[in-house]
Amino acid sequence: MSDTNERLSKIVGDNDVVLFMKGTPLFPQCGFSSRAVAILDHCGVAYESVDVLQDMDIRQGIKAFSDWPTIPQLYVKGEFVGGSDIMMEMYQAGELQQLLDDAQVAKAS
Template sequence: MSRQDVQDWIGKEVAGSDVVLFMKGTKTMPQCGFSMQVAQILNHLGVDFKDINVLEDMAVRDGVKAYSNWPTIPQLYIKGEFIGGCDIVREMFQAGELQELLTEKGIAHNARTLTA
């Protein structure tokens, strides 16, 4: 795939699901601690999300960094909007901001879940 094809594919994936997590590994078998933390937060909140394993395709791994202009993996997208990586997602979760964002965006989740 060309660089543009990869960007187009990433754009379709981000637009095609309400919550997308580009991660190392999968939601059932994360292959890095940062990816595992974000997946655990989403699972804890009961959020249905699409996981994309960047380790399966180097073009996607590099492409998503260019797509978001963000240098690290994992990367979380909600309703097409780039939210951030592990530290940002964790901080948002702990402050209750992630839960508020999910509610604002109409994403089903366990709103009564306590923060960490």
């Protein structure tokens, strides 16, 4: 598991915004992942996505890494933000856009 934790730390550390999801942004494999992608796309930020369905070690490891039981999971500047419900609440309150602006993440091109 330590190898998986190292991989996760590198992914989270190397990218300003990372979404661990089921599927890809172009082809999400669950409604929650689809909603998370739509929120990030609407915020207009560049982000990295990791398809947990392609790697069982990552799929299980991310749950322990964040101490959060569900996927998708959003990280901004190395900090765990939450899943799709938390993303939606933050987005609707304007808090997610503020967090992304404060973190000075790159805009999508």
